[in-house]
Each structure stands twice: as structure tokens, then as C-alpha cells.
Amino acid sequence: MIGAVYVVTDPGAPIPVLDQARAAARGGAWAVQLRDKTASDAEIARLAETLLAELAPGGLRVFVNDRVEVARATGADLHLGQGDGDPRAARERIAPGALLGLSVETVAQCAAIPEGVSYIGAGPVRATATKPDAAAPIGTDGLARIVAAAPVPAIAIGGLTAGDAPALRRAGAAGMAVVSAVTRAPDPEAATRALVTAWRQR
Numbered sequence: 227m228i229g230a231v232y233v234v235t236d237p238g239a240p241i242p243v244l245d246q247a248r249a250a251a252r253g254g255a256w257a258v259q260l261r262d263k264t265a266s267d268a269e270i271a272r273l274a275e276t277l278l279a280e281l282a283p284g285g286l287r288v289f290v291n292d293r294v295e296v297a298r299a300t301g302a303d304l305h306l307g308q309g310d311g312d313p314r315a316a317r318e319r320i321a322p323g324a325l326l327g328l329s330v331e332t333v334a335q336c337a338a339i340p341e342g343v344s345y346i347g348a349g350p351v352r353a354t355a356t357k358p359d360a361a362a363p364i365g366t367d368g369l370a371r372i373v374a375a376a377p378v379p380a381i382a383i384g385g386l387t388a389g390d391a392p393a394l395r396r397a398g399a400a401g402m403a404v405v406s407a408v409t410r411a412p413d414p415e416a417a418t419r420a421l422v423t424a425w426r427q428r
């Protein structure tokens with residue numbers, strides 16, 4: 227089951243990554259993702275193990291970004307992009323119960339989503355300073371087209387805030403993923419809670 231609010235951590239944010247994840251969990255996030263382009267596999271594995279021990283028993287899903295072997299070694303969930311290797315091969319490497327996410331930027335990419343992918347990360351919906359190599363923003367109309375074409379639930383990502391929740395829901399997203407709206411907020415727990423509340427509002 228895919229949940230509503232998914233917080234991607236940022237090692238460049240003002241508070242440590244573990245505290246970002248803990249605040250997200252307290253605020254009601256469904257998932258956190260450890261995203262760090264420069265840390266070693268051993269460092270990411272240590273963080274994942276800590277979060278899995280501490281927060282997975284309470285229901286939080288813990289993802290690692292890009293690192294198939296870290297997911298395999300720790301039992302964490304995994305998120306891959308279009309350039310991060312074959313998702314079928316990754317599915318074979320990770321735990322049977324682990325979730326596998328795949329980034330999708332275009333409707334055409336929806337035709338190539340293999341079985342075993344649990345959800346897509348669809349975006350960027352809006353411009354984002356967090357990922358300088360992101361594709362051009364697709365907007366909520368682009369998101370709706372991807373939702374319609376995808377065989378699995380879509381989690382919207384890219385430049386999102388709580389105010390976007392109604393439009394993302396109208397577009398058919400199953401959830402929303404954020405980096406800066408939580409990790410750069412003065413109170414990351416309250417920011418997560420605001421996202422959860424906004425998502426639930428009809």
C-alpha cells in the first residue's frame with residue numbers, strides 16, 4: 227500500500243539526516259528516503275539500519291535512493307531513476323517484501339514500467355532547486371497524463387508544498403514526495419503534519 231506523504235532527506239539541510247527522518251515520522255509521514263549522492267554505501271547502510279530499527283516497527287517505510295546493494299544488505303526499500311540500472315535486476319536483488327520505486331518523467335516511460343515496480347515517482351511537477359539535473363516541470367496536467375498511463379500508483383515530486391495537495395489529488399496522485407518543504411522548514415515535524423493534513427482535506 228502506498229501512503230500520502232513521503233519525505234526525502236537532504237544531507238545539506240540544517241538538521242542531521244536522522245533527525246529529519248525522525249521528525250518526518252513523528253509528523254505522520256508514510257515513508258522516508260535516504261538520498262545522498264556522496265556518502266559511502268557503508269554510511270547509507272548505517273543510517274538505513276538505524277531508521278529501520280527505530281521507526282519501521284511503527285509503520286514508517288524506509289527507502290534508500292539509487293543504492294541497490296545497500297537496499298539488499300539492509301532490507302530497506304529502494305528508489306531508482308531512469309538512469310540507475312535495470313529495475314527488473316534490482317527487484318531480484320532486494321528483499322521480496324521491499325518496495326521498489328521508479329522515477330518517471332514522461333508518458334512514454336510509462337510503457338516501460340516492469341512488473342515488480344511498486345510505484346512511480348512522477349515529476350518534477352514544479353521547478354525545484356533541490357535537483358539541478360531534473361527534467362523540465364510537467365505541471366499538474368502532465369502529472370494527470372502520467373497517472374492515467376501508469377500501471378502503478380504515482381507519487382508526485384518536485385517543488386511541492388502543502389498548498390499543492392488538492393491539485394495533486396485531483397490529478398490522481400497517490401501521494402506527494404518533498405525534500406525542502408520538510409528538511410528546510412523551521413519545524414520539520416510540523417511541516418510534515420501540515421502536508422498530511424492538507425492531503426487528507428477534501
Ligand SMILES: Cc1ncc(COP(=O)(O)OP(=O)(O)O)c(N)n1
Binds near residue numbers: 306348
Ligand atoms: C519519490 C522519488 N521520486 C523521484 C526521485 C528521483 O529519482 P532519480 O530520478 O533517480 O533522481 P535522484 O533522486 O537519484 O537524483 C526520487 N529520488 N524519489
Ligand SMILES: Cc1nc(C(=O)O)sc1CCOP(=O)(O)O
Binds near residue numbers: 357360386403404407
Ligand atoms: C529528488 C527529486 N526528484 C525529482 C524528480 O522530478 O524526479 S524532483 C526532486 C527534488 C525535490 O525536492 P523539492 O521537494 O525540494 O523540490
Ligand SMILES: [Mg+2]
Binds near residue numbers: 291305306307310
Ligand atoms: Mg537516482
